[in-house]
Amino acid sequence: MTLPTFSWSYLGPVLPELLLACITIVVVFLDLFAPQKRELLPWMTVVGTLGAMLAVAGQGPATTFGGMYIVDTCSLFFKQICLIGLLLTTLMSERYLQAENLRHGEYYSLLLFSTMGMMFMASAGDLMVLYLGLELMALSIYCLVGLMKGDPRSSEASLKYFLMGAFFSAIMLYGMSLLYGMTGTTNLHGIALYAKQAGLLANPALLSGLGLLLAAICFKTAVAPFHFWTPDVYEGAPTSVTAFMSVGAKAAGFAVFGRVLMVGFPELQGSWGTMLAVLALLTMAVGNITALSQTSMKRMLAYSSVAHAGYALIGILAGTPEGISATMNYLLIYGFMNMGAFAVLLLLVKDGKRRESLEEYRGLAGSNPLLAALMLIFMFSLTGIPPTAGFIGKFYLLRAGLDAGYTWLVICAVIFSAVSAFFYLRVVRYMYMEEPAEEICFKMTPGVSVAITLALIGVIGLGILPGPVVGLASRAVFAF
Amino acid sequence: MSAPILSTLLFFPIIGGLSLLFVDRRKEETIKLMAFLVSVIELVISLPLWFTFDRTTWQMQFVERHSWIPAFHVEYYLGVDGISVLFILLSALITILCILVSWTGITTKVKEFFISLLLLEGAMIGVFCALDFFLFYILWEAMLIPMFLLIGVWGGPRRIYAAVKFFLFTLVGSLLMLVGIITLYVKAGHTFDILAMAGRPIDPGLQLLLFWAFFAAFAVKVPMWPVHTWLPDAHTEAPAAGSVVLAGILIKMGAYGFLRFSMPILPDATSAMMIPMLLLSLVGIIYGAVICLAQTDLKRLIAYSSVSHMGFVTLGIFALNTQSVEGGIIQMINHGVVTGALFLSVGIIYERTHTRKIADYGGMATTMPVFAAFFLLFTMASIGLPGTNGFIGEFLILLGGFITRPWVALFAASGLILGAWYMLWLYQRIFFNPVNPKVRGLKKLTLREVLLLVPMVILIFWIGLYPNAMLDFMHPSVAHLLEQVTGDPAGMAGDMKRVALKLQH
Numbered sequence: 008m009t010l011p012t013f014s015w016s017y018l019g020p021v022l023p024e025l026l027l028a029c030i031t032i033v034v035v036f037l038d039l040f041a042p043q044k045r046e047l048l049p050w051m052t053v054v055g056t057l058g059a060m061l062a063v064a065g066q067g068p069a070t071t072f073g074g075m076y077i078v079d080t081c082s083l084f085f086k087q088i089c090l091i092g093l094l095l096t097t098l099m100s101e102r103y104l105q106a107e108n109l110r111h112g113e114y115y116s117l118l119l120f121s122t123m124g125m126m127f128m129a130s131a132g133d134l135m136v137l138y139l140g141l142e143l144m145a146l147s148i149y150c151l152v153g154l155m156k157g158d159p160r161s162s163e164a165s166l167k168y169f170l171m172g173a174f175f176s177a178i179m180l181y182g183m184s185l186l187y188g189m190t191g192t193t194n195l196h197g198i199a200l201y202a203k204q205a206g207l208l209a210n211p212a213l214l215s216g217l218g219l220l221l222a223a224i225c226f227k228t229a230v231a232p233f234h235f236w237t238p239d240v241y242e243g244a245p246t247s248v249t250a251f252m253s254v255g256a257k258a259a260g261f262a263v264f265g266r267v268l269m270v271g272f273p274e275l276q277g278s279w280g281t282m283l284a285v286l287a288l289l290t291m292a293v294g295n296i297t298a299l300s301q302t303s304m305k306r307m308l309a310y311s312s313v314a315h316a317g318y319a320l321i322g323i324l325a326g327t328p329e330g331i332s333a334t335m336n337y338l339l340i341y342g343f344m345n346m347g348a349f350a351v352l353l354l355l356v357k358d359g360k361r362r363e364s365l366e367e368y369r370g371l372a373g374s375n376p377l378l379a380a381l382m383l384i385f386m387f388s389l390t391g392i393p394p395t396a397g398f399i400g401k402f403y404l405l406r407a408g409l410d411a412g413y414t415w416l417v418i419c420a421v422i423f424s425a426v427s428a429f430f431y432l433r434v435v436r437y438m439y440m441e442e443p444a445e446e447i448c449f450k451m452t453p454g455v456s457v458a459i460t461l462a463l464i465g466v467i468g469l470g471i472l473p474g475p476v477v478g479l480a481s482r483a484v485f486a487f
Numbered sequence: 488m489s490a491p492i493l494s495t496l497l498f499f500p501i502i503g504g505l506s507l508l509f510v511d512r513r514k515e516e517t518i519k520l521m522a523f524l525v526s527v528i529e530l531v532i533s534l535p536l537w538f539t540f541d542r543t544t545w546q547m548q549f550v551e552r553h554s555w556i557p558a559f560h561v562e563y564y565l566g567v568d569g570i571s572v573l574f575i576l577l578s579a580l581i582t583i584l585c586i587l588v589s590w591t592g593i594t595t596k597v598k599e600f601f602i603s604l605l606l607l608e609g610a611m612i613g614v615f616c617a618l619d620f621f622l623f624y625i626l627w628e629a630m631l632i633p634m635f636l637l638i639g640v641w642g643g644p645r646r647i648y649a650a651v652k653f654f655l656f657t658l659v660g661s662l663l664m665l666v667g668i669i670t671l672y673v674k675a676g677h678t679f680d681i682l683a684m685a686g687r688p689i690d691p692g693l694q695l696l697l698f699w700a701f702f703a704a705f706a707v708k709v710p711m712w713p714v715h716t717w718l719p720d721a722h723t724e725a726p727a728a729g730s731v732v733l734a735g736i737l738i739k740m741g742a743y744g745f746l747r748f749s750m751p752i753l754p755d756a757t758s759a760m761m762i763p764m765l766l767l768s769l770v771g772i773i774y775g776a777v778i779c780l781a782q783t784d785l786k787r788l789i790a791y792s793s794v795s796h797m798g799f800v801t802l803g804i805f806a807l808n809t810q811s812v813e814g815g816i817i818q819m820i821n822h823g824v825v826t827g828a829l830f831l832s833v834g835i836i837y838e839r840t841h842t843r844k845i846a847d848y849g850g851m852a853t854t855m856p857v858f859a860a861f862f863l864l865f866t867m868a869s870i871g872l873p874g875t876n877g878f879i880g881e882f883l884i885l886l887g888g889f890i891t892r893p894w895v896a897l898f899a900a901s902g903l904i905l906g907a908w909y910m911l912w913l914y915q916r917i918f919f920n921p922v923n924p925k926v927r928g929l930k931k932l933t934l935r936e937v938l939l940l941v942p943m944v945i946l947i948f949w950i951g952l953y954p955n956a957m958l959d960f961m962h963p964s965v966a967h968l969l970e971q972v973t974g975d976p977a978g979m980a981g982d983m984k985r986v987a988l989k990l991q992h
Contacts, residue, residue, distance in 0.1 A: 372596070372640075376512070387632055392658075393625035402621075406559075406669050414670075421662035428658050432635070432651060440639045440647050477558040 020069040020078040023062035023086070024126050030055030031119040038112025045112055049454065052097045052115045056122075060090045068486055070132070074194055077132035079486035084335045084479065085129040085262040088342055092254035093122045095346040098458035099353050100247040102450075106356045107245065109154060118251065121147035125259035132270075132487060134183045134193040137263060141179070141227070144259060145172050148252060152244040164243025171236050175226040182219025189213045195271040196487035208274055217272060221279070224267070228260035230320060231290040234313045238297075241309035242363075246356070249305065250349035253312045254342040257319075261338060264323050265331050270487045276326035283324035284416050290317030291423040298430045304352055305363050307430060308345070311389060314427060315341055318420060321404045325411035332480040333403040339476065340388075340400035343465030347385040350459045351378060354449045362447070368434060370443025378449070379438040381459060386431040388466045391424050396469035403477065492535060493549050493565040496575065497613040500529055500582070504605030512598045522601035523586050529608065530579040536572055542959050545569065545967035547618060547682070555622070560677050564619040569964030570746055570816060571615040573957060574739060577823055578615070580942065581735040582608040584827070585728035587939050588834045592727055593641060600641055603633035604728060611736050615743065620668050620679040627704075627740070628661055634729070634737065642724040643843075649717075649724035656717040660707035667700030671752070685751035685971060691759075698756035701749045708741030711801055712771035715794045722790035723843070727834025730786065734793055735827035739819045742800045746816070746968065750804075754972045757807070761891075764805040769898045771798030776905035780912075785843045788913060789829050792869065795902055796822045802899055803884035807973060811887020812965050817957055818880030821950060825868045825877060828943035832862050835936050839929045845913065850922030854929050859918045861940045866914050868947045870907045876950035 018025065034051055037044060063086050069078045096118060104114065120143060127140025149172065153165025187193050189212055190201040207213045226233040241249045268279055294314025301307040319341070322334030355362040355378075372379035388395035401424065408417040469476055503525030510518050541548060547566030555563040567575065585604060593600045610630040617623035631654060639650030672679060675687040689697070707714045718738070722730050750757045775795030782788035800822065803815025835858070836851075837843060852859040864875075871877035881903060889896035950957055 372599070376599070392632060393628045398625070398628070402665070402669070403559075405666065406672070409666070409669050409673055414666075417666055417669075418663075421666055422659070425655060425659045425662055428655060429651070432654060435635075436639060436647055436651070439636060440650070474556045474558065477556060481558045 017071045020066065020071040020130075021076060023059045023066070024123055026062055027055060027059045027119055027123050027126070030058070031116050031123070034112070034116045034119060038116065042112070045110070048112055048115045049097055049101045052119060053094065055119065056090055056094045056097065060087060060094070063087055063090065070486070074196065074487075075133040075136050076127075076130050077486055078130055080483035081265065081331060081335065081485050082129040082262065084339075084483050085258055086126045088258040088335070088339050089122055089125040089129070089255040091339070092251060092258070092342050092346065093118060095254075095342075095350070095458045095461060096247055096251040098454040098461075099250070099346075099350045101454045102452045103245070103247045103353045103356060107155065109245065111154060114151070114154065117147045117151050121151070121251075122255060125255050128259040129262040131263065131266065132195055134186065134195065137267075138176075138179065138183065140259070141263070142176065144256060145176070145227075148248070148256060151248045151251070152240055154245055154248065158243075160243040161245065162243075164240045168236055168240045171226070175223045175233075178219050179223030182216045182221075182223065185212055185216030185219065189216065195267065199271050199273065199487075202272075203274060214275075214278075217275070217279070220267060221264075221283075224260055224264050225286065228257055228264065228319075229290075229313050229316050230286055231293040231313065231317070232286075234290065234293065234316075237313055238306050238309040241312070242303060242305045246305065246349060246353050246361075249309075250346055250353075253308070253345050253349075254338075257312070257316060258338045258342065261319055261323065261334055264320075265334065266485055268323065269326070269331065269485050273326070280324045280326050280411075280413075283320055284413055287317045287320040287324060288416060288419050290314065290320065291420060292317075295423045295426045295430075298427070301430070302365050303363050304365055304368070304434070307365070307434075308348060308352075311427065311430075312345070314423065315345075315389075317423075318401065318404055321408045321413070321416060321420060325407045325413065327407060327411055328484055329410060329481065330407040331485070332477075332483055333400075333407040335483060336403050336473075336477055336480040337400035339480075340396040340465070340469055343462045343469070344385050344388040344395070344397055347459060347462030347466060348382065348389065350455060350462060351382045351385065354378065354451070354455060355447060357449060365434065365437055366444065367447075368437040369441045371438040371447065373443045374446050375449070381463065382438060383435050384463065384466060386434050388470070390428045390431045392428075394467075394470045396466045396473065399470055399473045399477070403480075491551050492532065493567065493616045494551055495532055496529065496579075497565070497609055497616065499532060499609070500525060500605040500612070501609035503529075504602045504609070507598055507602050507605070510598065515597045518598050518601055519586070519590060522605060523583070525605055526579070526583045526586050526608065530576075530583060533576055533579045536567065537576060540567075540569075540572055540960065542569070543963060545963040548572075550618075555619075559621065559679075560672075561621040561679055562619045563622060564680065565613075565616040565622075566618045567616055569961035570968070571743070572960055573816075573820055574615045574736070574743065575612050577820060578608060578611045578736050581731060581823065581827055584831060584939055584942070585731050587935060588731065588831050589726065589728045590935060592834065592838050596640060599636070603636050604732075607633040607637070607732065611732075611740075614740055618681050620671070620681055620684070620748075622679075623681075624661070624665060624668060628658075630737065631657055631661075634733070637729040637732075638721055638725045641726040642729065643726075644724070645720070646724045649720040652717045653721040656707050656714065657704075660704040660714070663700050664704035667697045670700075671697060681748065681752070687752075689753065689755075691755045694753045694756035695759065698749060698753050698760055701744065701753070705741040705744035705749065706767075708744065709738060709797050709801060710741065710794065711767050712774050712794065712798070715771065715775075718794060719787050719790040722793070722830075723784060723786045727830060727837065730830040730834070731827045734789075734830055735823040738793065738797060739823060742797070742804060742815065742819055745801070745804055746812075750968060751971045754974075757805075757972050761805055761807060765802060765888075765892065765895055768798045768802035768805065769895065769902075771795065772802065772899055772902035773905070776902050776909065779909040780905070783845055785833055785845050785848075785913075785917075786830070787843075788845070788909065789826060789833065792906070792909070793822070793826055795906060796826070796869075798902070799881060799884050799899065802888055802895065803880075806884070806887045806891040806895065807969065808887045808890055809965060809969060810883050810890065812969065813958055813961055814880050814883025814885075814887055816961055816965070817876075817950065817954065818884060820957065821868070821876040821880045824943055824946045824950075825865055828865045828940065828947075829862075829869065831939055831943070832858070832865060835932070835939070836929075840926060842925070845916050847925050848917040848923055849920040849926065850918070851926055851929075852918040853922055854926055855931065857932050857937070861944070862918065863914065864944060864947065866910050868951070870910050871903060874948070874951050876947050876954075879951060879954045
């Protein structure tokens with residue numbers, strides 16, 4: 008095997024990632040050497056993110072580093088979701104960090120590093136790049152989760168997430184080594200070609216390699232039965248980090264899901280389709296049913312995020328290009344509505360009071376009609392009631408599921424949607440139909456207002472005029 | 488006729504409602520007045536539908552068609568025919584009455600209340616004009632949000648239970664319909680155009696499955712026995728305006744759904760399921776009426792009477808002949824008018840007494856004589872006294888039912904007798920018996936309240952004495968509908984058809 012000589016043109020397709028890396032380095036240095044200018048950090052992050060979004064938007068399909076790094080329409084879409092997640096998180100972080108008295112410059116650089124990792128994952132055409140991206144993302148998030156050093160909950164969450172994450176990384180590597188051992192390559196397309204030629208598709212070692220790999224991805228996307236870390240970590244982490252994880256990390260995980268299965272093992276759809284269908288059902292059941300009994304908003308949103316992973320899985324397991332498009336579309340919409348809900352959650356934090364329990368939303372509509380109305384819209388969107396975007400997302404997924412012949416799964420999905428209505432509506436009920444317990448006042452900052460406005464535009468705009476985005480998603484394909 | 492009248496009707500109340508957001512919430516009078524003006528203007532905008540509607544054709548009129556989500560083949564497609572046009576007018580009228588009846592009754596979150604009501608009006612009108620299944624579903628579900636708030640925020644003591652029950656029942660039904668809609672889309676040539684779907688041949692086995700999927704949504708909304716249990720709670724706990732909208736418009740949408748979707752798109756399944764549907768309707772008629780006899784709560788009694796009356800509507804629809812279907816449609820309007828009027832009346836006295844228990848009333852004919860006269864009229868219309876609108880609807884349904892299956896008319900008629908029993912008994916307990924001290928010295932009807940009830944009285948006699956004003960609209964559309972279902976415009980279903988077929992051979 009000869010190594011190709013390096014050429015500057017190789018760097019073209021990774022330009023957005025490089026841009027993000029430069030911004031990260033500037034942020035790190037600014038934090039180290041000019042600590043009095045720390046208020047510039049969020050601004051720099053936002054500018055860098057917007058720059059990266061523009062760069063991603065301008066990219067066309069390309070491959071670089073000998074097929075290890077693939078830029079295709081799918082990966083571009085996933086990258087935009089991750090960047091939107093980063094943008095909204097950064098916008099709403101400033102206020103939250105002040106309220107929680109977290110003054111770490113590393114916060115923003117870690118967010119940036121983690122997003123870079125996600126972007127690598129979305130573009131990984133090779134198991135090595137995949138692992139690299141995954142670890143970059145995960146290690147940064149472990150740190151972010153434990154950022155509240157004085158809070159035992161945060162430290163516990165961080166440690167728990169780290170230990171379990173490390174464990175699943177090992178499982179993933181084991182799976183990868185099996186795949187490499189069987190096929191002699193780490194390139195996903197190469198694996199697919201070799202497995203087909205050599206008739207390895209029914210080989211138990213290859214299948215167990217795939218199974219181990221999938222288990223690790225399921226862990227990252229919080230698919231049951233690998234979801235046990237989710238509630239504790241989501242609850243313990245700083246709320247802005249929770250929001251970030253629930254959107255970006257999930258999207259990146261699903262990007263890997265899609266690419267590994269669609270590019271690496273398309274012939275085995277019959278097997279992994281059925282297996283994932285069972286997991287999707289389990290995930291929806293666990294997420295929705297457990298969420299019913301939660302009294303903490305953060306825990307409820309954690310279980311709801313498990314449930315939404317179950318819905319999103321329907322598109323992947325359908326194994327059709329349409330299914331992938333539906334999943335991408337759903338994750339984008341989920342990003343907006345979940346970020347919106349978390350932004351409202353963040354706004355209520357004040358003077359050391361976290362206001363995470365459902366009880367504290369009692370009568371919010373009386374004291375803060377605007378905030379309550381926003382939460383109402385985000386909750387209805389998470390339930391999937393039109394005319395919000397949540398419905399469009401779910402509709403697309405159900406259609407893909409029915410098209411692929413998973414009627415039973417689709418029926419279960421709608422039944423669990425109805426179950427989910429109960430706990431999302433409970434928030435609305437507390438806000439609108441109960442008497443207020445205390446007068447809550449809060450301060451809007453420009454960052455949070457912009458974040459909420461963007462989320463609202465996403466939720467309502469994609470609900471009423473989904474055409475362009477759906478069109479974009481439906482044209483996206485995985486290249487190899 | 489190039490003005491987009493249906494879009495205007497759909498969006499005007501929504502924009503009007505959203506414009507209330509910018510009014511200071513302490514200016515309650517301004518908010519009420521604005522909401523009232525929006526609803527009146529809406530009715531005025533809807534009048535051209537009445538005057539320029541072409542009554543000689545079954546074709547869709549006032550059609551507007553634009554591409555909306557090309558990737559899903561979804562269109563923004565609106566139009567009305569003889570079946571839907573009257574409901575749009577009724578929705579516009581009833582919303583005005585709802586706003587008037589809430590004038591003094593709503594004291595908290597006034598701004599949100601009127602916004603919800605106007606958004607609801609827009610969505611309701613949209614449901615009746617939508618000719619694209621996707622658009623229809625969006626509006627159908629979107630109605631849930633304001634209605635959930637109306638019941639849950641401004642309702643009675645058990646409002647939260649009632650609101651959640653209403654929401655979950657309707658949502659489960661609708662979601663099953665959604666699966667049906669997508670299946671239909673996948674199997675019937677990737678379109679959501681209702682009119683195009685109606686012509687597609689669909690495998691009879693699949694038709695049956697889809698029929699029950701649609702049934703889940705529509706039967707809950709009607710509500711048909713045995714999925715009616717949300718209705719008494721929702722009706723009882725909702726504020727007066729909520730009950731009126733629910734009785735007047737929302738529950739009509741279930742029956743409308745059967746007419747617009749189940750029957751033309753799934754004709755084989757409709758014919759095959761005729762007898763089960765007739766039986767369910769009969770059970771609803773008799774069960775609802777018997778339960779009424781045992782009620783001690785005024786609003787609950789009227790709610791159960793709705794179950795019984797809506798049983799007549801579904802009976803008429805599924806008897807599948809011209810008389811019965813036209814009777815069913817006219818009975819939908821009648822029920823909206825009469826039950827709407829009854830709930831308005833209850834709202835008016837509830838505001839004075841704050842009790843819904845029948846035992847707390849008595850002798851009101853002496854304390855509020857004018858009101859007693861109005862209520863008597865509504866009671867008579869509800870029973871179906873000749874000369875009132877109730878008679879026309881029930882007569883046509885019984886006639887049609889008799890043509891299809893004679894025994895159906897026999898059992899249904901017993902529902903009428905029970906109906907007379909519980910309504911007259913109710914009237915006796917409230918208005919005649921010795922004057923209950925609790926209702927002594929009640930305020931007389933105000934001008935606003937009289938104005939509220941007069942339009943209903945006019946409608947009751949108008950339809951009762953000159954039903955052709957309404958029936959004229961629907962003749963061609965109903966004939967066309969029956970032709971789609973039974974393949975013959977007179978809709979000779981059942982026994983007559985079998986006899987006719989035998990004679991041919």
